[in-house]
Amino acid sequence: MKRWMRSVALAMLVLVGLGAQGVTHAASMNPKLLPNVQASTFEVVAAKPTDDPLTYARKLPMELLPYQERNDKYYSVGTAFAIGHNRYVTAGHVLMIGLDSLWGPLALRDASGKVYAIDKILKFSLRKDFVMFSLKQPPSESMLPVDIHPQMNTVVYAVGNALGTGIVIRDGLYTSDTPEQQAGSWKWMRFSAAASPGNSGGPLLDAHGKVIGVVLMKSANENLNYALPIGEVLNAPDDKADIDERVSYQFDVFDTTLHNIFKGAFALPLSQQAFFKAYDRLQRDYSKEQLKKLLAIDPDTMFPNGEGSSELLHEVSSMSNFPSVVARDNNGQWGLAGKRSRKVTLSDNGYIEVGSYRDNLLMHLRRPDSLSAAKLYHDPKTLMDLILRTGYMKRRVGNDRVKIVSMGEPVRNYVHEDKWHRRWQIRVWPMPYGNTNVILATLPVPDGYVGIMQFAKASQTYDYRLNAEALTDFMYVTYDGMLQQWKTFLAQRDLLPDAFKDIRIDFDYGKRFSYASDALHLSWTPALQKIQPDSMLTLGFSFFREHGKVVWGVADVWAAPNPYDSDAINVARLAQPTSDMEDNFKSTWHKVEHRRHPYDGVARNDDDIMKITAVAGPLAESNPQVLYPVYYHREGAQPQPVMAAKLKLLLDGLKIRNP
Structure with a gap:
């Protein structure tokens, strides 16, 4: 399946939680700083759907959920904070939860539970994973001061909506920097303060309550978390959405992976809805382009081309x-x-x-x-x-x-x-x-x-x-069913593959059956096999070369008196193997071409099923490219004359049109 994967070898925090209110003090931050931190930090929420189109086998046991979760009208998906007059910041991947969302539009919620609608998206970077936006009715002038030159090996505080339990403050150390993975264009901050699902987009504060970074992600292989330096947010271009990130692209049927840059930009400010529309347009175009490129890699070996096919x-x-x-x-x-x-x-x-x-x-x-x-x-x-x-x-x-x-x-x-x-x-x-x-x-x-x-x-x-x-x-x-099912299926002309334009299936219960295509005509009467509503017909569609190109068509016709009967008739298409193929293909072709056992018209017992096989098509001297083994199976011991007579009836009703 096609996949979008962040090029950074880091795992994004899980982004679903339901927020309780208030501030938990898990660190010894100066108490004088707490009121402003609380007033300037918010949950990012999305309204729960009011209508559920699903029907359940029984009433949902919502009482099993925690009180806050079952009574909250919102999903809490991350954290945001105020950084200036009606200027708010969160993680870019938190914002992208709203893309084509089945929930309500993203909004902010303060510690008292009041919800504020997002007005305009002002700045955005996919690669740096941040967004700056405004609110329609901002709550107050509270904001967090910033420090764009923080000191390493000092105490820091990760502030966020941790696991949906409200705004939590946890301490640690700003331990190191590490270059971003794509081109080393900036350095991620690494810190030891704990961060839980829901922290994404929250502020990383120094001991003075100043923002030094935006909490974004967790290291995949060590107990450290990552933040984007706040200077990268402030210095980013105003009024611009910047998309410039290495994205890996895969498709299910092979392991080849493309690693290209998803790149684009569009002007801001835009409403949340308009932003998603503009982003979605770029992403769809990129996806189509990547899929096309992936399928075009080495076309000589892409199915159905090349020796591998x-x-x-x-x-x-x-x-x-x-x-x-x-x-x-x-x-x-x-x-x-x-x-x-x-x-x-x-x-x-x-x-x-x-x-x-x-x-x-x-x-x-x-x-x-x-x-x-x-x-x-x-x-x-x-x-x-x-x-x-x-x-x-x-x-x-x-x-x-x-x-x-x-x-x-x-x-x-x-x-x-x-x-x-x-x-x-x-x-x-x-x-x-x-x-x-x-x-x-x-x-x-x-x-x-x-x-x-x-x-x-x-x-x-x-x-x-x-x-x-x-x-x-x-x-x-494969197309399989009883004749009565085939009758109703063939009536659905608007849903049939084009291959059925060249196929004619006709039957009259108890009297006759015929199958005709450009390749062959096959018919029989009840003297060979019963023809009734529950008689089975299977058309084995396959991919094969015909007239120099690969087609999808019928390569096997199989029929039985009913779904439970071991008796059967079968006509299969067999093509001459190419020189690069395994010996088992060549051995089978040699037997069929020269009518060697079991393709010699002599009945044989195979696990209490009598089988007899012949071959329709040109003889070996004609150097045939395609031959048709013809099979008749009947349960129980049957003498050679009986089996040969049935095989003759089958061959008499078979005409190869396209040898």
Whole structure:
């Protein structure tokens, strides 16, 4: 999955807490300084959502939360402080919690609980991680004095909303400086005073109550915290948002990482809403550019190109109805990735299988018989309600977890067409309590859906949607279902991949079945195999070369009398391996090309299943590029004449159109 990562090797403080009021004295600061520190330091808060679109299995046990947390109308997300006349400072990453937030706009709250709306964003630096802003109705003229030349190895005080318990003051030493990681353009201050989640954006004070830095982050490997020198804030350009930071960018299907500079600027002052709009525009453009660059790196080896793709392009189709991801391993080979982990039974023969690939939830939904295909494919609430029956999503309240049973209607609902002209339905559902969005990309298949689900912080939702859309190009999907399911699926013309324009499936229960494409025509009657509503048909779609280019098309046709029958007929596409491929591919091709056992039309017993196989296509003398092994399977012991007669019926109904 695509990732934004700070280039600094430091972990940002966790930014959620609920603030009690008052000042806790955890250090021996001069008592005369405390009133001004208290009046000049604030919690950064965001209003809790008043409406919850989610439905739960039972009433949320809010009594398990601490009194302050369950009664507070705001989430406390950081700390800010006054530094001049209607001039306030906090950490840049605290401000960015408000980007595309599902909570209310960010505001400040004082020790008495009064809330002040932010007016204008005045200065901002992504790399230095600070923001300066004004309030619409500032509380007073209280402000903290500053010292831009602090002395090292002196006592300092970290002031902040520590763990949501109100403003806390803790002492330590200003121990050292260290160059910022990108270019050494300034030095971070390092100090030993404790800092907890919620301290981000608070002031670092000297013994005289003067601001010497902005508390930002914690060292990943030592018990020290980091602050930005206050001089960097004061000397930054006025009326400007500066974005200049090294950001790493990744995509799930391979380990290549880009390390480029996210750079841009725009004029300030702006309202909070206008600021986020301007920033969001730059970030979206950068994300699209980085994804494009990442996928363009060494295009000769990017799937489906290069030797690393050869084996996958020549493999027999995976007939699993659980989706896979085409991913590259450490040896440069492209193969199928992702694992199935569990299955949840639904009513009326429905079920959901779930699994994962990296941070993506993979799924296959078999539609309950009582649910119409039209409702499933066109009612996203019904789809998500079925997925929620897995119990995968629960809301944590204290030490309890309550199952979410419905998420209502999505806030975004659109169709994305991938590189192979498959039409994915992409929906986004909000989870306001966590400031998170659920992104679901699903592809209709005959028996229901296959899909990918991701969970994104509200500020990263666009990035994750971009990632999900790109990931669809690398999804491996098989089309499987009973004939009665195929009938309703094929009626959804607006959702079918373009590949189905060249496929014609026709059947009359009890009389005939036919499958026709540009590659082959296959038909049979009940003399070969039953044709009834619950008869199974699987089209093994795969990636392969055709007429000099890679296509996504049917490489395997498999059919059975019903879902539980071992009897089956099968016609598979097999391409001549290239010289660079493993010997097992070449050995199989040699057997097929020369009609060697088991491709010789002689019945064999394989675990109490009789199997007989022949080959359709040109003979070896013609140097064929593609051949079609043809299989007939029947349960129990069967004599050679019976199996040969069935195989003849199958071959009589098969015509290769594009050898």
